[in-house]
Amino acid sequence: MGSTTAITVLRGNPALPVRRSEPLRSVVAPVADIYETETAYVLTMDLPGVPKESVTVTVTGEILSVAAENIHRQREQSALIHREILWNAYARTFNLGKDIDTSSVAAEYADGVLTVTLPKYPAAQPRRIEIN
Amino acid sequence: MLLRIDMPTRLMDSTLEDLFEMPRRSTPAVDVAEYDERTVVVAELPGVRKEDVQLTFTKDVLTITGERKPLEIPQNAKILVHEQHVRSFERSVRIGHAVDTEAISASMEQGMLTVVLPKAAVARPRTITVK
Numbered sequence A: 001m002g003s004t005t006a007i008t009v010l011r012g013n014p015a016l017p018v019r020r021s022e023p024l025r026s027v028v029a030p031v032a033d034i035y036e037t038e039t040a041y042v043l044t045m046d047l048p049g050v051p052k053e054s055v056t057v058t059v060t061g062e063i064l065s066v067a068a069e070n071i072h073r074q075r076e077q078s079a080l081i082h083r084e085i086l087w088n089a090y091a092r093t094f095n096l097g098k099d100i101d102t103s104s105v106a107a108e109y110a111d112g113v114l115t116v117t118l119p120k121y122p123a124a125q126p127r128r129i130e131i132n
Numbered sequence B: 001m002l003l004r005i006d007m008p009t010r011l012m013d014s015t016l017e018d019l020f021e022m023p024r025r026s027t028p029a030v031d032v033a034e035y036d037e038r039t040v041v042v043a044e045l046p047g048v049r050k051e052d053v054q055l056t057f058t059k060d061v062l063t064i065t066g067e068r069k070p071l072e073i074p075q076n077a078k079i080l081v082h083e084q085h086v087r088s089f090e091r092s093v094r095i096g097h098a099v100d101t102e103a104i105s106a107s108m109e110q111g112m113l114t115v116v117l118p119k120a121a122v123a124r125p126r127t128i129t130v131k
Helices: B016-020
Strands: A008-010 A032-036 A040-046 A056-060 A063-069 A080-083 A089-095 A106-110 A113-119 B004-006 B030-034 B038-044 B053-058 B061-067 B078-082 B088-094 B105-109 B112-118
Touching: A032 A089, A040 A089, A063 A113, B030 B088, B038 B061, B053 B105, B053 B112, B061 B112
Parallel strands: none
Antiparallel strands: A008 A089, A032 A040, A032 B078, A040 A113, A056 A063, A063 A089, A080 B030, A106 A113, B004 B088, B030 B038, B038 B112, B053 B061, B061 B088, B105 B112
8 A cells, every 4th residue: 555545454443333143253354445536535345145234334533444244144054064155244444544525425235345435525636727 | 965065176287377377266155055955055256247157057066157347447546455356266066966957046146146956856855654
């Protein structure tokens, strides 16, 4: 990540909105891609098997938290004869920095991928200056 | 257990050139559940559209192959974090019972592929009444 990056990936997780109904379940950090345009940062994250309703995107101050619960696993538990898919909860936190307009963060979920668009404040966007 | 999962041997017999070729073909994680009348294979395929998945069943092996289309990024965008490298994938699962191949069905939901393989009549359990 370059020095100009406003988003930093945090390792620790201060406050997770994940339900702790089953004590032995682990929380995994899903893989993420982030790109920056002139007007926004766009974050995409793999959250397979998660119903849209269970995805929580929260912005607290400069911290963006994404959490999701995989409920798919309830279904075929007893008949499983081979198991590789980790039926975990997902959680990951990002530090947004100061140039993001946290009031207009938008999120959508499709095909198991969450996309979060984080618009920059107009003051943080590059401005073209006309030469007279 | 009748089922066997085939892990790709590609890495073993690959040349150096293959190893450094990016991106490498990935192997999605699978869960397999067996019921009296069917076996259900679930594969984790986030970001993959159903039209980009191919399924074949040959003899007793179900093979899942396909492609994950790269993210559409605006031209002037700068990539800050790049962790997702899956482009193409392949996975095979050997099914340990006779399958009614005509009745195999598959669906995609929330990035999860579900393949239902109904057992052929001979492979279904039959209850015998003691007279």
